[in-house]
Amino acid sequence: MPAAVIALMLVMLVTQLAGFVYTSRQQQAVIELRNQTREMRIVQQALVDKKSAVEDYLLTDDLDHLQEFHLASRVLEAEDTDTLRRLDAFRVRRDTPSASQTLQLLDAAWIKGIELSRDGRAAEAHNLLVSDGMHGMVERVRGEINDYLAARNAHGERLEANISTGRTVVLALQIVSGGLTVLCLFVAFRLGRSEANGRREAMTQALEAHGRVKILFEMADILQSATGYEDANAVLRSSASRLLPDLHGCLYVFNNSRDRLDLLTEWNGERADQQSIAPGACWALKRGKPHVNTDAPFSLTCAHHSGDQQVLEVPMMARGELYGLLTFSSLNTNSVPDQKANGGIISALADAMSLALSNIALREKLRNQALRDPLTGLYNRRYMEDMLDRFVLLSARTGTPVGLVMIDLDHFKRLNDEHGHLLGDTVLRAVAQTIKEGLRETDIACRYGGEELIVLLPDCTLEDAAAKAETLRARVEALSDIHGVRITASFGVAASPETDSSVRDLIASADAALYEAKHAGRNRVVATAARVRDTLAIAAE
Known part of the structure; x- marks a missing residue:
């Protein structure tokens, strides 16, 4: 009977863990499917935006529509490698150009239409864009994308059904296993007290295993809703503290440059020896497998490990990429965490968090592509206008000042002509970087267009904004020695509500001040004069 009970417990535990692994894989497939669908919708929307932008430009000659056209083009360039390859693989008809080729043909036609409109041949441009061939290409790409999305949605529904079925089967197996366990324990109790005690112990283990699996299911489900590192950290701390109450744990993740891992969170106490870890100093990261740091003689120990505490380190991988490191150490003893008893739980924690961090990184990447200028890394013009x-x-409602600094590199065209566009791009990136380094965390630096930049300074008066602009001017000029060419910039400063009360007037005032700085000799800061009524109001206060 004891052997039968043990066998029953093992079958139940294996069944539960197998159900969890199956459901987790199905959930991962659903997440990947959603990411692919979202990327395809981005391509679809970018295609619509490009077509609308060209048509609106031909109707209005408004250059803002060209900005929208180029923004949509950058989105398509960022997405058109893997996304369009999947669309081409999905196509049923092979006698028509691929989606990538069709988009290139459309892009060439749209650009030609824009050039014709600029040359005053608007009617020719209109006839080109409304031709049957252009319309057919657009509708064909739209139809292929719609068919792809419909198929992906249907596949997603099948995966969701598989997940629901898997959970139902696991629950049914748990109920059946629980009933059989109770029956076996009842029989064992009648046969003898010793066997009854063994049955009760087995049942306790089974209930604990069931509780752990339930917690893991809840963790995986909640992590799908995590929108950032703080959400994921909170879920990990809560789940790990319940699943492994006798172990202290830490989560390390790569910084932006991926040259070190920083401590992101810890649970069951604050006893982390290291706030950061170099990837090359960790055997778990180099091998891609769990590693134990121990003080045993002749043992292989990581260079970052310090002290006599024995630590289990588990690398976190998703989609073939390392995202971080989990560490576990015993709270009560100086022994290595029991991998036999807790190995499945630790592995499940690492897998769930790896997938969550991967999804967070993907969302952040997509967000940056939509908001950032690809050359300088600064925010783009649309984001600047929104902020x-x-x-x-806010300034009009509360009186809180906001400063605006418009920056234009001096003689930038000459620098490009004399030294080449490669150096010009290098200088532009260096100027953007030195400006970002000279700002507060709350300040916002944007690329306005070409070599023009704009800096927004919330809670900053006209006088303070001018002082900050002078500091930035000096930082830009200091780049001359680094790059071996003369690098300077002119600055125009305005502030709300001191100089203007509307966005258009604020930008116009800063632009006028910049124009004045250019004509006064360049490499200087010119601030817009404050309005008379504001000066009188301040004096009255």
Whole structure:
């Protein structure tokens, strides 16, 4: 009977863990499917935006629509490698150009239409864009994308059904296993007290295993809703503390440059020896497998390990890429965490968190592609306009000042002509970087267009904004010695509500001040004069 009970417990535990692994894999497939669908929708929307931008430009000659056209083009360039390859593989008809080729043909036609419109041949441009061939290509790409999305959605519904079925089967098996366990324990109790005690112990283990699996299911489900590192950390701390109460744990993740791992969170106490770890100093990261740091003689120990505490380190991998490191150490003894008893739980924690961190990184990458300028890494013009609208509205409502600094590199065209565009791009990136380093965390630096930059300074008066602009001017000029060419910039400063009360007037005032700085000799800061009524109001206060 004891052997039968043990066998029953093992079958139940294996069944539960197998159900969890199956459901987790199905959930991962659903997440990947959703990511692919979202990327395809981005391509679909970018295609619509490009077509609309060209048509709106031909109707209005408004250059803002060209900005929208180029923004949509950058989105397509960022997405058109893997996304369009999947779309081409999905196509049923092979006698028509691929989606990538069709988009290139459309892009060439749209650009030609824009050039014709600029040359004053608007009617020719209109006839080109409304031709049957252009319309057919657009509709064909749209149809292929719609068919792809419909198929992906249907596949996603099948995966969701598989997950639901898996959970139902696991639950049914748990109920059946639980009933059989109770029956075996009842029989064992009648046969003898010793066997009854063994049955009760087995049942306790089974209930603990069931509780752990339930916690893991809850953790995986909640992590799908995590939108950032703080959410994921909170879920990990809560789940790990319940699943492994006798172990202290730490989570390390790569920084942006991936040259070190920083401590992101820890649970069951604050006893982390290292706040950061170099990837090359960790055997678990180099091998891609769990590693134990121990003080035993002749043992292989990581270079970052210090002290006599024995630590189990588990690398976190998803989609073939390392995202971080989990460490576990015993709270009560100086022994190595029991991998036989807790190995499945630790592995499941690492897998769930790896997938969550992968999804967070993907969302952040997509967000940055939509908001950042690819050359300088600064925010783009659309983001700047949105934030400036908010700041000016807040200034009008509460009186909180906001400064605006417009920057233009001096003789940048000459630098490109004399030294080449490669150096010009290098200088532009260096200027953007030195400006970011000279700002507060709350300040916002944007690329306005070409070599023009704009800096938004919330809670900053006109005088303070001018002082900050002078500091930035000196930082830009200091780049001359680094790059071996003369690098300077002119600055125009305005502030709300001191100089203007609307976004358009604020930008116009800063631009006028910049124009004045250019004509006064360049490499200087010119601030817009404060409005008379604001000066009188301040004096009255």
